[in-house]
Amino acid sequence: MARHTLPPARTGARPRTVRAARLGVLPLLLLALLGPAACDDAGDTPTAGPAGVDAGAGDDTTGGDDAADLAGGVRPPCPFTAAQVSDLLGQPMKDQGNCLFGDGKGVASLTVTTSSTMAGKATFDYQHEQAxxxxxxxxxxxxxxxxxxxxxxxxxEAVLISGKGSYTLTLSSIGTDVAGYEQTLRRLLDAIPA
Incomplete structure (x- = not known):
């Protein structure tokens, strides 16, 4: 049986056999096939960490850890329940998970993102500038x-950084004027222990 070889590279490298070329692809193929196995059903959150470490340990419902949180900061839990949000906004709101509250019609919403005090201080100036x-x-x-x-x-939008953590509140379609949003955001911030 004739042996097939690939043409030599221009750099003067030795010719490789077709079999050797296929073997070089095999690890990449296995990595592509096995890579998603380390993720949850959403395909984006690791479910197993390094030897005996559960990568999900310590996660709460506000999303993944950021670098500052992993460096020793503590991310607070969501500061509100749906009942509290409904009371503060003066309209019925439903808990949609991950500290996201909506009116159930896809219009009004409040999103609260939490992080450690350290992470909040690191991004405050940038957030303020973007606002x-x-x-x-x-x-x-x-x-x-x-x-x-x-x-x-x-x-x-409102941002509060305290010794208990950092909170970014994003409010949408709750009112129709700047003054109304300011009053609502102040009520929400006052309800978060600083």
Whole structure:
């Protein structure tokens, strides 16, 4: 049986056999096939970590750990229940998981993202700068270590950093004016222990 060889590379390398070339592809193929096995059914969250370490340990419902949280900061849990949010917003809101609350119609929503105090301080200036570009009005607050709220006619955002953690609140389709969003965001922030 004739042996097939690949043509030599221009660099003067020795010719490789077809079998050797196929063997080089095999590890890549196995990696592609086995890679998703280390993820959950959503395909994005590791379910097993290094030797005996559960990668999901310590996770809560607010999302994955960030580098600052892994470096020793503590991420607080979601500060609200659906009943509290409904009360604070003055309209029925449903818990949609991961500290996301919606009106059930796909219109009004409140999202709260939590992180450690350390992570919040690391991103505060950038968030504040971006808020200045996205919202009609940005107001610095005297609450916690650092805080601000930002609003426009259809949305609002507030950030609170305290010794208990960092909270970013994003509010959408709750009102129709800047002043209304500011009042609502202040009520929400006041309900978070600083």
């Amino acid at each position: 200045g570009k996205q919202y009609e009005r940005v107001v610095d607050l005297d609450r916690g270590d650092q805080s601000y709220l930002a609003a426009k006619d259809v949305a609002g």
